[in-house]
Amino acid sequence: xxxxxxxxxxxxxxxxxxxxxxxxxxxxxxxxxxxxxxxxxxxxxxxxxxxxxxxxxxxxxxxxxxxxxxxxxxxxxxxxxxxxxxxxxxxxxxxxxxxxxxxxxxxxxxxxxxxxxxxxxxxxxxxxxxxxxxxxxxxxxxxxxxxxxxxxxxxxxxxxxxxxxxxxxxxxxxxxxxxxxxxxxxxxxxxxxxxxxxxxxxxxxxxxxxxxxxxxxxxxxxxxxxxxxxxxxxxx
Amino acid sequence: xxxxxxxxxxxxxxxxxxxxxxxxxxxxxxxxxxxxxxxxxxxxxxxxxxxxxxxxxxxxxxxxxxxxxxxxxxxxxxxxxxxxxxxxxxxxxxxxxxxxxxxxxxxxxxxxxxxxxxxxxxxxxxxxxxxxxxxxxxxxxxxxxxxxxxxxxxxxxxxxxxxxxxxxxxxxxxxxxxxxxxxxxxxxxxxxxxxxxxxxxxxxxxxxxxxxxxxxxxxxxxxxxxxxxxxxxxxx
DNA sequence: AGGAAGATTATTGTATACAAGATTTGCAAA
DNA sequence: TTTGCAAATCTTGTATACAATAATCTTCCT
Numbered sequence: 001x002x003x004x005x006x007x008x009x010x011x012x013x014x015x016x017x018x019x020x021x022x023x024x025x026x027x028x029x030x031x032x033x034x035x036x037x038x039x040x041x042x043x044x045x046x047x048x049x050x051x052x053x054x055x056x057x058x059x060x061x062x063x064x065x066x067x068x069x070x071x072x073x074x075x076x077x078x079x080x081x082x083x084x085x086x087x088x089x090x091x092x093x094x095x096x097x098x099x100x101x102x103x104x105x106x107x108x109x110x111x112x113x114x115x116x117x118x119x120x121x122x123x124x125x126x127x128x129x130x131x132x133x134x135x136x137x138x139x140x141x142x143x144x145x146x147x148x149x150x151x152x153x154x155x156x157x158x159x160x161x162x163x164x165x166x167x168x169x170x171x172x173x174x175x176x177x178x179x180x181x182x183x184x185x186x187x188x189x190x191x192x193x194x195x196x197x198x199x200x201x202x203x204x205x206x207x208x209x210x211x212x213x214x215x216x217x218x219x220x221x222x223x224x225x226x227x228x229x230x231x232x233x234x235x236x
Numbered sequence: 237x238x239x240x241x242x243x244x245x246x247x248x249x250x251x252x253x254x255x256x257x258x259x260x261x262x263x264x265x266x267x268x269x270x271x272x273x274x275x276x277x278x279x280x281x282x283x284x285x286x287x288x289x290x291x292x293x294x295x296x297x298x299x300x301x302x303x304x305x306x307x308x309x310x311x312x313x314x315x316x317x318x319x320x321x322x323x324x325x326x327x328x329x330x331x332x333x334x335x336x337x338x339x340x341x342x343x344x345x346x347x348x349x350x351x352x353x354x355x356x357x358x359x360x361x362x363x364x365x366x367x368x369x370x371x372x373x374x375x376x377x378x379x380x381x382x383x384x385x386x387x388x389x390x391x392x393x394x395x396x397x398x399x400x401x402x403x404x405x406x407x408x409x410x411x412x413x414x415x416x417x418x419x420x421x422x423x424x425x426x427x428x429x430x431x432x433x434x435x436x437x438x439x440x441x442x443x444x445x446x447x448x449x450x451x452x453x454x455x456x457x458x459x460x461x462x463x464x465x466x467x468x469x470x471x472x
Numbered sequence: 473a474g475g476a477a478g479a480t481t482a483t484t485g486t487a488t489a490c491a492a493g494a495t496t497t498g499c500a501a502a
Numbered sequence: 503t504t505t506g507c508a509a510a511t512c513t514t515g516t517a518t519a520c521a522a523t524a525a526t527c528t529t530c531c532t
Binding site for chain 4: 475
């Protein structure tokens with residue numbers, strides 16, 4: 001079974017481009033030129049277009065008819081809406097996980113939690129950020145609702161660049177870890193209401209974290225518009 | 237046709253094919269042949285492929301590498317998972333709507349509700365089914381969370397064919413309407429907890445409705461399947 | 473000099489051609 | 503009759519060619 005060969009090229013391209021988006025290599029507003037991408041990846045325009053169409057329906061980019069594709073620029077208000085939904089999905093995962101997690105689920109969650117602790121102790125935000133995802137994904141899986149887990153993973157991924165910035169905020173990593181602690185305990189003792197509530201507020205963007213988000217946003221799309229002159233000015 | 241000309245062809249095709257899927261014209265398991273579709277719609281394979289790719293990432297169809305696309309066959313277990321998530325999204329919409337709905341939102345909801353009443357009194361399930369969607373969409377909008385409304389609408393649409401069958405069940409239309417009544421009142425008086433709870437149980441597939449769903453599923457994909465064992469069993 | 477209109481260029485959208493893998497069909501042997 | 507294999511056929515995946523629209527540049531007029 002030639003596993004790699006059976007995968008569609010447009011799929012691989014979608015992954016690679018998506019990776020470049022969520023890591024910030026293609027920041028919001030970046031114009032995605034089809035021929036340029038085709039040359040970069042050494043393929044023709046066809047699979048590139050198919051990849052872009054997928055990214056568009058997943059919300060990562062915006063395709064304006066006859067005017068090309070740009071990396072989605074999410075307005076602050078909409079970002080808050082997305083975090084609100086994310087919080088509710090996480091809460092649901094937590095509630096279900098508290099009810100349905102089996103020993104192995106709990107084990108995976110605890111392991112991910114322990115790994116986070118190491119990163120926190122080492123004061124390594126980048127590693128913590130990565131392990132934090134593992135922790136949350138473990139909870140999604142423990143919900144034993146595959147569809148929910150997929151939805152949560154997808155949205156989590158879309159919010160990845162913004163979440164990353166959040167962890168830079170002073171003490172956020174420590175607070176995050178303490179909250180994780182409470183989450184693990186709630187799930188382990190089967191307290192579904194507590195698990196849901198803690199996860200919801202863990203994810204939600206409220207109070208001062210709202211201001212933090214806005215501030216980090218400003219640092220993210222500094223003045224990127226679709227106007228090429230802006231890029232020129234920046235490079236000058 | 238100037239106005240229509242500005243819209244991508246693959247977009248229009250996606251809509252038309254999606255419509256054929258959710259209305260049941262292309263039942264689950266149907267093979268979607270690219271050249272056949274191209275001839276049917278009088279276009280080349282390229283826009284057809286782009287439409288199929290979109291439908292795939294929205295979950296309406298399944299593309300197996302080098303083996304073509306089929307209309308998604310959602311297993312009963314997964315369908316339940318999807319309804320569970322739908323229930324939670326609806327609950328969230330209801331909670332927010334109860335808090336944030338303005339006079340005009342309430343007005344639209346009440347109008348949709350009144351329209352449902354007419355269809356119920358006329359004992360017209362098809363019309364009720366259509367107006368029921370309008371009612372729910374009105375609540376999504378009243379949540380004043382655009383992203384949430386989009387997610388809810390998308391999932392609602394995906395579940396459309398299954399929901400439709402549910403309404404055929406004896407008395408489901410009457411029960412549904414009574415529940416709508418309670419929902420409207422909860423939202424109108426700003427009782428967010430009640431709105432969320434009623435909406436959740438209104439949508440959820442629990443108890444006897446679970447059996448109804450399974451039964452209607454059986455009537456839906458009668459013999460169309462990719463699972464060889466099922467085909468063998470049936471042909472025996 | 474500034475702006476408008478037309479021409480030019482560049483990029484997207486669609487169609488067709490070609491390549492590669494999967495399915496089917498036909499045939500032979502057990 | 504059924505099973506295994508191989509050739510033929512059909513379908514998908516990718517590349518290229520062409521068409522149509524948007525962006526840019528030039529030129530001319532005020």
